Amino acid sequence: MKAYLKTKKLTTPVGYADNDDPKIRMNLINYFNCGDEETRADFYGINTYRWCGDKSDFESSGYSDITKNMTDYTIPSLLTEYGCNLVRPRTFSELKSLYGSDMADTFSGGIMYEFTEEDNEYGIVKVSYGDSKAEKNDDYDNLKDALKAASPKGVKMDDYKPGGKDSECPEASSDWKVAPRSLSPTPSADRCQCMMDSLGCTFKNDNLTASEGKAVGTIIGDICGQTSCDEISYDTTKGEYGDFVACDAHQRAAWAINKSFEDQRGAKCSAGDIDVKTVDSPKQSDVSECVARQDDNGNDGTSAGASNKDADDDEDSDASDGDNTSAASALAVRFPTTVVAGVVAALLACLA
Incomplete structure (x- = not known):
């Protein structure tokens, strides 16, 4: 995804938000920082x-x-949702720690979750469809007061010192079925179309009906339960991915029915x-030629995946190589208090 955004000259950051699950928490934390x-x-x-009440x-x-x-x-971390509602009205006392010395570094x-009141009762305003007026509740004023009381201390750029260290990619386990350094192939519309052009048995129509679309999963399961479907299959634990695993379900189902057709020596499509x-x-006479087609990021059909480097390995670490990603990541870890101060001010302006 990051590579695709880069080809489109977009600098949109790509992040992940977890659900604070204790079973896989540390694996997630380490995986996205390795x-x-x-x-x-x-x-x-x-x-x-x-934090409740x-x-x-x-x-x-x-x-x-x-x-x-x-x-x-080594990458910025934030609370992408907070605001326990077991005690209402909420006072948001956690902001003293979040924007104070406990956590600001x-x-x-x-x-805060969330703005409009829904059935789950996490909102700070109540809105009615057809009415442009928002009715504030006590949580609204309490959040405003808590933000006013926050005083995150900034850091000047001259005083900024990058810190932290890369995490080790977690090994696959019973609770973490992901190989540490293998990524699935980057999608390639050209590669998948090439594969479709090689089939001797395929769907009659390019566009399936809704009911037909729902049936493709069953088709893949039935056929691949009887024959090898390595080219459209994957095993995240072993880090093994078929050449066409990134194609859509319609295309993978077409590959499967053609595989069955070939296994029967063309007897039944x-x-x-x-x-x-x-x-x-x-x-396309030779489907193996499709694998070398460029992916949607302009690379060939291979995927090198992630790799761990030693702490003293500075290969490709020069932030002046023209890739803004390096510079942005380097500045990320200890920018929080400077940026957060501005964010707090903006939030207060919105809540005024």
């Missing part, structure tokens, strides 16, 4: 509702544990109730 800068996340978010504090809420986990992180602030056709002379 490998090289082209494969790791640009920021990491945590959706947490541990004024009886909670930095230690009892577990916020201290969250902070310890992120202390040496580690976290880049956070995002079938896809259940979906209309199919045979192609006597496919446009």
